[in-house]
Amino acid sequence: MLTEGWDCRTVTHIIGIRPFMSQLLCEQVVGRALRRRDYQLNDENQFSEEVAKIFGVPFEVTPFKANPTGKPKPNPPRNRIYSVAKKSQYRIEFPRVDGYSQGVQNKVTVDWQAIAKITIDPSNVAPEVQMKANLANNQGRPTLNGPGKLEKASLDSWRSQSRFQTLCFQLAKDLTRDYCGMESCEAPPHVLFPQLVRIVEQYLTTQVKVIKPAELIDVFLSPYYGMAIDNLLTSIHPDTDAGEAPEIPRLEAHRGNGSTDEVDFWTSKGVYPIEKSHLNAAVADTQQWEQPPLITLTITLLRRHSLKMNGLTSAFPISSTIKNRIMSPTLSSA
Template structure:
């Protein structure tokens, strides 16, 4: 019976019983497969590949070489490029490769530790809510809308794609395909489509049907938006709003206008906090970075010792904030955890504002204003969605919670006027507080 046992069966038994007491594989602690360098395995520390046998296919050979082509570092050099890295590929069947290139190991880039200075600067700590969603109380009767410049939606080829495509085969006549099929689109039909989309997807309660009794009211709002706030450039056409992605962008503009008008009367929006981690704080900031674009903070203005900037504009704002007398504290939202949920078209996204600034706007030291600041050079369509989410949902919802203080939002788009614009924003908010106090008295 023992004659039927060969090395293959013994090896199979060992592999099937690895780590099992009293079996052949009892003493085996590590198994390495000879096929680890094929697809499905990834390691960026491979620097040498030595072939000792021929491969069955050229594709498998290329896959093995590809395992050694993973970069070890993705840090950019002074010229904004990836530094050169080499991998030596030797042996059969790699005789066709070039001679080995000696690549000296690159020293790691110098890094710094960014942390909250505790307990020396704990008085400058900033706390904020971690919002994961919103809940809106829908109106039962008449609704209105207040449109602003952010309600404008501009259809351009950059947003919707090319409007004219040339179809040319190997032989035959070339044909230009355009948007002629949309020429007959009526504005009233499009308003009907947007209204139905709004009532079916946005203006309905959970587990409830659409509020069809609001159809006529909402259709009038959609028609007003189509007339005054939709612009078509570069041969685009209003009929492209029948595409769901673009229709949802339009619906977000209209919804923001309705909520803006509603919030002027009373706050109906609520925020949903992260149930496991509802509050974020500068107390927990502690990380290392190799980024060289950083700003040393004033110990009288910031809880964190360094601000990691993404642009010179942000460094300029740090200087502006530290020199304004009404600024109590500020922090950059880098590894801080402040995220604002919003929708861009049909997609759910997270927006990370740039700064949080604590401001004494006249309510006293116990009731400071938390001003969320965004530094924006180019303002695209997504910036309008972010601002609408902040002003229509996040800020009023957090204010309504009551235990995170008062919040506001400001956006600065001109680096040369940033200091004056920031001062004007703070004075405007101080005047609002002063005016309210005078009216109450």
């Protein structure tokens, strides 16, 4: 039960068959009864009390609450909300929005004030090293003072054979491939590549600090090459001055569109019959504006198909200047 990730919301009794040797194990066993079965608020805007009975678990600090005298308060009646097959003409289909991303159609730009810079440090990638046969000294450590020829390896040959412009094109090509692989990108590669070439050249000449004896061309070596691509990928965004859409919805990849066919749940809140809806009834989450007169008036005047998002297990993420939020709106279709 504890090692296999047992997960359940309907625990009403826990019975200890054999003794537990530690209080920690007792806590873990008792904790299986802490998950609530029902998260709906009552009339006092609080969760209703739920109790699990525990036998044979010697948990010393388990809080004890005496049973109240008198008859227990009955549970509120529960109603089933479901889609009605005979009312399929009011069926509503909607996309499952997983989030939002900046849409890229044609023009891109970079926030040069916020992009991360790169420092080429010769202590990380040495421009020149000395090599020798791996002979150990008396202490068992490799040394250059033993017998054998001492050889030098440097970046001079690679630097002399490489052209900065050619390597910029290679970096822009890899950047275009990665950027076009993002879901938010709708621009074809041949439209993005010329823009990214100019962005790469400006980034390497203005945002890269070189510590001698290193050279600027060393930025095309690992790990600087990958750092440059990562920094540019996170900083490139649509050019809104050119009329690009700043955000587009990102749909779920593994599920198709949702619909009111999936609605089937139980609720203890007040429910009211509704005609112009695929569902058998509507749930009133508020104390006033969702009650029958307003529901009837709204649907009669608009002549639309309407339903709330109860039981659809779907919501739309929204963003604000404070924090990200999830919104469950009422759906309607003409």
